[in-house]
């Protein structure tokens with residue numbers, strides 16, 4: 001049921017304040033003045049000790065689920081003190097890459113039925129790793145075959161392009177980082193800031209959704225383009241990959257997410273006055289590096305669309321040759337949840353304006369159950 005919306009993708013983008021609320025329901029403990037704030041993930045509580053003791057955490061997924069894990073990697077590294085590595089499921093299988101008994105392998109999948117992810121799970125399980133699932137589908141193959149896990153509880157996702165599952169996956173993995181990480185005096189303020197940030201996140205998503213009309217205008221400008229680059233780094237490298245994935249899969253426009261730190265190692269050669277480039281430059285530890293990326297792209301007459309934190313437009317984008325997307329600021333590790341929303345909206349409007357099928361892009365299936 002699409003309700004008042006024209007497409008499932010549109011409905012699922014706009015219902016993210018609610019889906020995120022459901023994802024967090026019963027899992028955040030804010031406590032009174034003397035009680036520490038914490039998280040409770042029922043499906044993991046008996047396994048946290050084993051996870052903390054593991055030699056490595058390996059994230060495994062495909063497409064959007066891989067990107068969600070990538071967005072969560074920095075906070076997991078920061079809070080857990082366990083090294084975190086990333087595997088695209090098909091590539092892990094192609095290489096028969098190393099997975100050991102001392103590893104915790106985390107399988108991220110909206111459907112819980114993706115063949116590559118499921119085969120990687122079987123492989124990791126045979127190699128003796130603790131296998132953890134993060135899925136949206138109760139009773140799915142991945143939920144059944146993992147040793148433990150977390151349901152993201154985002155509600156059914158019908159559009160082939162994953163939107164609300166992505167943001168709920170990131171929120172679950174932020175909670176996973178809090179659950180694995182010890183509550184020490186030195187990191188208490190950080191933990192509390194993240195928990196407060198999680199509680200307020202649905203409101204902030206509501207706020208960023210107000211950019212809908214602005215994103216439609218931007219889509220009108222880009223309707224006839226051949227290509228769109230998206231530059232991100234740090235927490236928002238994943239946002240760049242995921243924004244580009246949305247644009248290519250539904251709007252059928254070539255788009256590439258680029259790690260901004262790699263700019264001078266090749267991508268800079270593409271920059272001219274015609275190619276549109278989104279640069280994500282919201283406030284975090286990488287902000288000043290992104291400011292210098294903007295200056296360098298500007299010096300080469302790049303057609304820039306800058307995503308920055310509210311209030312930063314004037315300082316981040318001197319001159320009037322820029323388009324600006326101003327987004328609300330949240331705790332750095334949660335910023336990917338906010339920053340993807342305008343790009344989801346942009347991909348949606350581009351698709352409608354270009355006249356393509358929003359909910360069932362050509363050649364794609366909602367869950368890829370064959371290799």
Ligand code: UD1
Nearest residue numbers: 041042043044133134135138142143146147148149150151
């Ligand atoms: C569970 C209930 C929820 C109830 C809550 C009350 C289910 C599905 N969930 O939620 O309805 O409101 O207790 O305390 O009945 N699991 C895997 N692999 C996965 C995902 C999950 O093995 O990929 C396992 C978990 O380890 C857990 C079970 O499935 O044993 C349920 O997981 P989850 O729904 O996340 O647990 P709760 O949030 O505690």
Ligand code: M6R
Nearest residue numbers: 063064065109110111114161162
């Ligand atoms: O169901 P899964 O999360 O395992 O699906 C993984 C990918 O097939 C999926 O995210 C795909 O990339 C989406 N169509 C992206 O929108």
